[in-house]
Amino acid sequence: GLLRVDHVGIAVADLDEALAFYSETFGMHCVHEERNEEQGVREAMIATDPDGTGARIQLLAPLRPDSAIAKFLDRNGPGLQQLAYTVKDVEAASDALRARGLRLLYESPRRGTAGSRINFVHPKDAGGVLVELVEPA
Numbered sequence: 001g002l003l004r005v006d007h008v009g010i011a012v013a014d015l016d017e018a019l020a021f022y023s024e025t026f027g028m029h030c031v032h033e034e035r036n037e038e039q040g041v042r043e044a045m046i047a048t049d050p051d052g053t054g055a056r057i058q059l060l061a062p063l064r065p066d067s068a069i070a071k072f073l074d075r076n077g078p079g080l081q082q083l084a085y086t087v088k089d090v091e092a093a094s095d096a097l098r099a100r101g102l103r104l105l106y107e108s109p110r111r112g113t114a115g116s117r118i119n120f121v122h123p124k125d126a127g128g129v130l131v132e133l134v135e136p137a
């Protein structure tokens with residue numbers, strides 16, 4: 001099952017500009033940053049608390065024009081893109097949702113932030129929300 005909200009993902013055009021905005025405007029700071037070539041993103045996890053153990057926000061900027069985030073920005077502009085839940089076992093969680101008739105985007109999990117294993121529920125099968133399942137490393 002779902003353990004907790006892992007993070008909320010926000011699509012942005014420029015990661016450095018977004019990091020500066022969140023820092024200067026909301027006093028949030030970066031707790032992790034990486035490039036995920038497979039997902040086509042440069043991403044940063046930001047938080048309100050010093051160690052980032054509370055709720056985190058994931059800023060997602062596209063690396064390529066054909067990436068999921070680039071498509072999202074083209075269609076919607078910047079904004080909320082995904083809601084991610086922590087799970088203990090991403091394969092088991094995906095199978096349970098498939099059994100309820102939901103479409104998972106990947107047949108088997110892919111690599112997400114910080115070596116996590118991830119899959120997604122198609123937003124059309126989850127009330128218009130792109131749901132990510134995250135099994136931490």
Ligand code: CMX
Nearest residue numbers: 039041060068069081082105112113120123124128129130
């Ligand atoms: N949230 C809600 N609805 C969304 C959506 C989103 N993020 N992205 C697309 N949709 C909707 C579209 O508005 C469209 O609806 P309409 O048909 O009513 O216009 C429909 O879903 C389109 O579906 P599609 O043609 O099957 O798919 P798209 O080419 O738009 O791609 C998706 C959507 C979810 C399959 C794609 O974004 C994807 O593969 N996402 C998973 C990977 C990802 O998001 N990676 C970036 C983050 C990396 C990370 O978290 O580590």
